Amino acid sequence: MRHNCMFTSESVTPGHPDKLCDQISDAIVDRLLQQDRQARVLTECAISKAIVFLSVQFVAKRSVDFTIITRQVIDQVGYDHPPFRGHNCSILSSIEEQSPDQIQNFDEHQLDEQAIDRIPVRNQANLFGFACNQTPMLLPLPIWLAHKLAQYLDKARRHQLPYLAPDGKTQVGVEYNHHKPHRIHSVTLEVSQNTPDLPSLKQLQADIHEVVIKPAFADEPLQPDAHTQIFINPNGPVITGGPLIHAGLTGRKNGIDTYGEYSKHSSAALSGKDPLRIDRIGAYAARYAAKNVVAAGLAEECEVHLSYSIGQAGPVSIEVETFGTGKVPEEEIIRRLSQHFDFRLAGIVQQFDLRGLPARHPDGFFRKLATFGHVGRPDLDLPWEKIDKISYLMA
Template sequence: MKKDFMFTSESVTEGHPDKLCDQISDAIVDRFLLQDPYARVITECAVSTAVVFIAARFEPGVSVDVTNVARQVIDQVGYDQPDFNGKTCSILTSLRELPREERDFDEKNLSDAEIEQIPVKNIVNVFGFACNQTSNLMPMPIWLAHKLARRLNTVKFQKVLPYLAPDGKTQVGIEYKNRKPHRIHSIGVIASQNRRSTPNLKQLQDDIRATVIDPVFQNEEIQPDEKTRIFINPDGPVIVGGPSVHSGVTGRKNDVDTYGEYAKHSGSALSGKDPIRIDRVGAYAARYAAKNVVAANLADECEVQLSYSIGLSRPVSVQVETFGTGKIPDEEITALLEKHFDFRLAGIIKQFNLRFLPSLRKGGFYRKLAAYGQVGRTDIDLPWEATDKVGVF
């Protein structure tokens, strides 16, 4: 196992076209579940210059104006330029009702034996990961990249830098020694600007350094040093950005949603799906297991893989990899997870209360996950981020 290396991860702001699509998709999921927590809905979105395309499949009996939801999200993200805005963009839809079926199940009222009878309907391998590099047990590169992206978005909305447009990207490179973060190798920020007020490149770079980078690293244990390479719009000003420049699609930023490529992640999109989809909620359960393993000090790093097959309630395989950092053998950790964690579909939905979170959290729930990561969050009380299973080890 390599011990000395350099690793980079990227994050993007809410206005990045892919993240805009994720937010529209998950805002639609929220609306369906607000009306009926047991509703079935699968939504995908694509955006380009002045055009939004929404494909949605849903159960009959629930009515959501998906076009209006999309326009609201576009406005809230901050797109108000003639090139792309919520009022004038064209929205095309492909809407189809799913076959009407009896309710699959109500997990709140199921016994353990009944939960065992609820099969998954998808084939998927999902991954969860945790490590002790940061306070919330996430890899440091993606943790810092998210902080930079969130700060970039904040200085736009608080009008600290009023000339910024919604689209932005950040990247952080970390040098590791003995698999531990050693120094900040590089920091990259790409900020787009609107046409109404565009400072010169030097002013933009100074502003981003002073209002975004310096505040983010102010209290970090590892600080940029004199050799840290800092890139701010290295190719020059980016005017407007967003869908007018590059298209977006739901589910294309799985690395940003999870671990910044430091660990494996499923190829399936997380956004745009109701909680009955195991390719979404299984990823949350895997993160929950991995995080509790590291929080219990059984390993410095832990990756949990769950493999699901259609027609079965339990994963056909549970695998643990601790990359040589485990205090006990990986096989023993696997056995503990299988004994103390419920990886069955209905069990996951029941434990995390996934159908009802949109109605219990002000402003919806799933849309909030669609930017800055669906794991490792500290700004949202996520049930799969709890470390309440530490005592079982």
């Protein structure tokens, strides 16, 4: 828990190369699961200049055209200016279709308690979930504000400021005083534009302030003040941006995907993995537990740590840290979590129906998580964001 300090978090728009890779990876996960809920897939993507590299290992009743999916995502994100476009970029791929006999699988709807106990995780992982009472979605304020700015920046590019290119970055610094957010220290945006001619840097800064910063803070209790430092392209114009100036890789933005580095997060990528990968869904289960702890009033801040070992159905260790804000002992919180939450691999898949979600979202489910965070999303009905265990934890 922060005492007196300044803490910064960043977010990026969908056109950032790392986030573009995440979206491609999760679009492939979505498409395979939409056709076959039993599909297994591990996808990684890398982008540099006008070249995309795909590595896909999968098992499914039906294959998909991975190249077409990749080009569709690039086009939808907004890369429609040369030299990087979805329809003419080079795509190199390594596709490995594995035998179903080599892959762990099950129908979670047919499992009883004993069967769930017999399904082990196949990866070692330490997963962290965090929640705090700084914002309505129980996220730290810096990452909450950075995501809002990134969302407004992306909206402005699509609807209000057509000269903007898809790649953008936001950063918010928050001063903490006696453990609480006290003031907005700084707001920084780096935005790219399609041409060097329009507009001038001064006009760009005025436009961004009017259609991005002002509406993003309009309903926030903590507003920028006369001493807040606001930077918009402090290093000058950025032309085109994206893969032409920096490379991208799946899973490189874990802080943006989770808590803005205010709390611990796993080093493993969240995107590009089907819902039987514990290093993805374990992070969701840990967030679910931490959020319910804070929502129940058991602590103002809570970090849940789940440690998984290969061959075990559930975590070998559950740890809780409340940073001095707990209303009950941490040992008691652990006892209640162990009693009322199912952290076993098959139990998580069963409760959240993770393999069925893509089919219910024709425009994609997991791909939507690949931008603006996997947690704390008021725009998405995420099962791990529900606070439906409060009564159990307070008992």
